Amino acid sequence: MGKIILTGDRPTGKLHLGHYVGSLRRRVELQNSGAFDRVFIMIADAQALTDNADNPEKIRQNIIEVALDYLACGLDPEKITIFIQSQIPELCELAFYYMNLVTVSRLQRNPTVKTEIQMRGFSTSIPVGFFTYPVSQASDITAFRATTVPAGEDQEPMIEQTREIVRRFNAIYGDTLVEPEILLPDNAACLRLPGTDGKAKMSKSLGNCIYLSDTADDVRNRVMGMYTDPGHIRVQDPGKVEGNTVFTYLDAFCRPEHFARYLPDYASLDELKVHYQRGGLGDVKVKKFLNAILQEVLEPIRTRRREFEQDIPAIYRMLKAGSETARTVAAATLADVRRAMRIDYFDDAELIEEQSKKFKGR
Secondary structure, eight states: OOOEEEEEEOOSSOOBHHHIIIIIHHHHHHHHHSOOSEEEEEEOHHHHGGGTTTOHHHHHHHHHHHHHHHHHHTOOTTTSEEEEGGGOTHHHHHHHHHGGGSOHHHHHHOHHHHHHHHHHTOTTOOOHHHHTHHHHHHHHHHHTTOSEEEOOGGGHHHHHHHHHHHHHHHHHHOSOSOOOEEEOOSSGGGSOOOOTTSOSSOOTTTTOOOBTTOOHHHHHHHHHTOOOOTTOOSTTSOOOOTTOHHHHHHHHHOOHHHHHHHOTTOSSHHHHHHHHHHSOOOHHHHHHHHHHHHHHHHHHHHHHHHHHGGGHHHHHHHHHHHHHHHHHHHHHHHHHHHHHHTOOGGGOHHHHHHHHHHHHTO
């Protein structure tokens, strides 16, 4: 069996720079690397509904936004399969069987689940669907026999839960499912890009995102208002680069050639950091440099997005075709699972013959 990738996003809003550095940029590289036999990208609408059940229109409207962002960033449906999770009913059936292999206490110990519950303020009113989404995620991964799941380090407990389910299933029913491995970002700055206000995570509700579809003016305004070092009041003051959002973004996006184009007074990012730390370098100059870099990154994405927006029906046709392809693969896995669990009653000719002889002999 070949190397297979499964990854995706919840369609709760347009995608932003955090998605780009954390996953999208790497997905395009993996897509074009030739190292994987198949790549499945899932728009996880069913998972998004676990904490948005009272607002399905939010999910419905953002399906197309996420798809447009995918295509604009360079994901190519000729090379990969982009599909919508809810259109693959086999995933629900697989999750139902896997739930018998996981205890409530094990789900409660999952660090990612605990963090997400706290972040959403669920307290004791936790929707069952949300609580069990690690099991649903295991269904998604195993349905496509994924060997590799590109994800951030915060998702490692989720992938480990999938591996536990795979091992338990195979131990009980025989070697059927594939145990996946996580593929972490290779750039430490890409593990989690902070919001423009310095908070740990970009969030639409906090208004601290730079979206891939933002206009040039929007991007510039966000950058110029970015959190830096609160102690760096005057240009001559020494500044800190640790925890300074502008320098975190530069770590993620800056390349050596950017200095020749936009800031020729410096030879490297290290040199820029040293000057900032000793004093004599203002925040505005550094922010203008970052803005120039981000505009260079985002302008091609904005341009491609506008082109794809001209034919929205074609995007839906692409998603439908991808979902049909994905369903065929998931159905084959489900058939193997049913066979292993011995619940493929109507396809088991031996069972039917055996039962026929049993009752004829009475």
